[in-house]
């Protein structure tokens with residue numbers, strides 16, 4: 348009997364043409380920020396309706412720059428979801444502002460807009476929603492709320508590059524959007540990220556913020572007025588991004604087909620809480636992850652034991668994500684158990700199942716069968 352290969356929960360898909368293209372960049376003599384970054388930025392900008400795009404070394408750098416671009420710092424509050432990756436609260440804290448957490452919706456995991464409205468106070472400067480795979484945040488409602496209260500909106504679209512909001516490409520409208528091109532995301536540059544901004548003045552400010560704070564003077568010398576970051580993306584990475592963009596639609600379609608199969612084949616007793624079901628074939632949502640909530644109150648095993656059992660079956664799983672208000676950082680801002688029931692329940696029960704463009708249909712079946720077996724064995 349042959350042993351099935353280990354299935355990781357995420358894995359990048361890099362084609363041979365892109366690998367050859369990277370080798371060409373390495374041989375070219377110019378490997379850091381240069382013509383490939385400009386090409387990559389222009390191609391992403393074209394997807395975003397021509398809005399200015401700036402590539403950086405990560406989504407974390409993009410969020411930090413976005414907050415600085417909005418002039419957010421000490422004394423300011425930024426409203427964000429308690430259910431997201433560490434990036435968001437880390438960067439709010441890093442620029443000297445205070446994160447104000449609100450709960451998310453249980454099934455879509457998107458930020459609770461009514462809770463955002465209640466959390467706005469005199470010091471609030473911005474809202475940072477994280478978009479979750481499979482369901483778009485109601486951006487029309489959030490943007491209208493933000494405009495009426497004079498707030499900036501920084502969309503953390505790390506998980507949703509390629510999502511269309513009622514036909515509009517995420518990043519082609521709104522205020523500021525940040526993307527991640529980490530290897531686990533819909534499109535990768537190894538490490539990398541980007542911000543979409545409103546106009547050339549903001550883009551010029553990002554150029555300064557992402558590169559040491561350097562401004563060029565008329566006499567050809569340079570000046571700095573503040574310590575800027577060092578977040579410029581190398582051309583080697585941008586070349587990968589250009590190769591990935593050619594395959595974006597195909598990779599997203601493949602992820603969608605695999606998710607359709609998860610919905611078809613996933614059947615456990617006791618039942619799990621599943622992500623939102625796709626509304627129609629072309630609902631515009633992207634699927635970077637397929638996360639379920641385990642019915643822990645009906646099981647005799649913990650989540651860690653479930654993950655170990657899946658690992659024994661040769662299947663990798665992840666946790667997306669811990670509750671941000673219950674981290675040590677979050678607790679310093681008043682976070683405690685019971686504040687945000689949905690974010691906390693997700694943090695306790697969630698597991699991320701394997702999903703990536705190169706996965707086979709039979710891999711999905713294998714995951715579904717293994718999970719059903721493990722859950723049935725440990726039912727109580």
Ligand SMILES: *Cc1c(COP(=O)(O)O)cnc(C)c1O
Nearest residue numbers: 405406407432434505527528529
């Ligand atoms: C991955 C991720 C980030 C961070 O992306 P990096 O490019 O690794 O900095 C931020 N927010 C969310 C929701 C993510 O999933």
